[in-house]
Amino acid sequence: MKKESYKWIAVFFIGLICTLIFKSYLYVLIYASFFAIFAMSWSFFTSFSGYLNIGHVIFIGIAGYTTGIFNYYLHFPLFLSIPIGAAAGAGIGWLFLNWLHRKISGLSFEMVTFLSILALSDLVLTSYLRPVTGADLGISPLDSLLSSLPFAIGLIALMCASGYLFIRFLNSQQGKVLDFARENRELVKTAGLDPHRYSGLCLLFSGIVGALAGALYVHFSGAAGVSNTFALEFQVNIIVMAILGGRFSMYGSIVGAYIVIVLEEILMGRVPGSVQNLIIYSIALWVYFSSPGGLFGMVATMKKRLRG
């Protein structure tokens, strides 16, 4: 694990150098770092537990709206509302998704998580909740986390710490069980282990990181609305980033997120939004068809070929 920690320290320093070089694009780096955390936390559970979770934004959404409510309506300062939001997002989201993954698996889990985010999106938009959720406008303005250098550095540190902890988990006994559980749960049960206990733990870590980043993200965006929490497109973007970079690698999720956010920035104003999505999704499709392991998978294959 020592080697792994050095790699993450290296990633942190690369990020740090980028923040210092591209000072005028700090907000792009911050957005990319947020999405890298979202993509890693989604990928961590989905890729390593064997459950395709289309409802990962449940963690982000509950955390975002909770911190929004505490900050905007109850005037809690950020340093209180963010942890409360993160705890609520991780806790409530985990209770729901953990219960769900114990009950159903495969296509049923995918369909239910997909329908859940559609239902939650509509729930926060409904006129009954408009006074609290602000419907389309969301809860705004929230106390803002500014696009500052210290914040960018802190976020990159959070990204690296999350990635390192995810990999530590995967290399632990729990991770070893997950290697078997995602392929064959029956085999794990007959080895005297409850596979759901391990996938539930994986979901909890995924949820804590996703919810913490979600609570921070709405304050960086200035509002807690559907588009930056429960929206299907938001979830799809996270999945696309993880797939593009390589969903079996934490580094892959980071690379995928940075590529997509930088591409969006380059294309913004030059092409319409739909064309922008078309380009990004086409690239992701091409990469996935060429290598299901994403860009990281491609690199690994190339390395193998070079070594003969």
Next chain:
Amino acid sequence: MPILELRNIHKRFPGVNALTDVTLSIQKGEIRGLIGPNGSGKTTLIRTVIGFYLQDKGDIIYDGDDLSSLKIWERVHKGLTLTYQDPVYVPGLSIYRHIELGTIAKKTSNRLVEEKIIEIAKEVGLDGKIDANPSDLPLLSAKRLEIAKALSTDPKLIMLDEIFAGLSFEEGEQMISILKNLNREKELTILLIDHNLRMVKKIVGKTTVINMGQIIAEGSFEEIIENEKVKKAYLG
């Protein structure tokens, strides 16, 4: 003293009575054969005992405890385990990792785990192959791995589902030698489910015959092959 007692087990699947009033008692340290034609309920029986299926009626008493309310992994903790007819493994994960999986629930130190894995590999004849990929193993070695996986959970009773299936006579002899050793050295109780009567005969003390979900005969191998019901079940 019986280690496993099945009392009036009934199991019904839509359109079929898979097990009807199955009563069976296996003594500690015994090697018991369970034979029967295809579709007679042998595999259903052991899958019910381990907990993959819940019986509709009846009791499963293991070492004096009723297992009915226990999950599969809790039954395994008590010392009950099974092997699969077709070896089950995850390609790409080494033999070492497969044996290690069963030790995780015990939470022992890494050093002891390593020693245990090496010892188990030796017992089943997989020493020197622990880093191999199970996909690369010939059938006999894959069956050895099945037993190694089962042993890693420290079982008292092991249910072997068609362990001789697909093995040549010589390979079957090697498997018998492993099983006899485990029975003798570890006082392991073995419930052997198989079609290969020639092999079963060589190892079991007592044999139970099941047909259409019902126990139709029980006794020494010589007794049961002379039993009219057994002849009828096998020969029609």
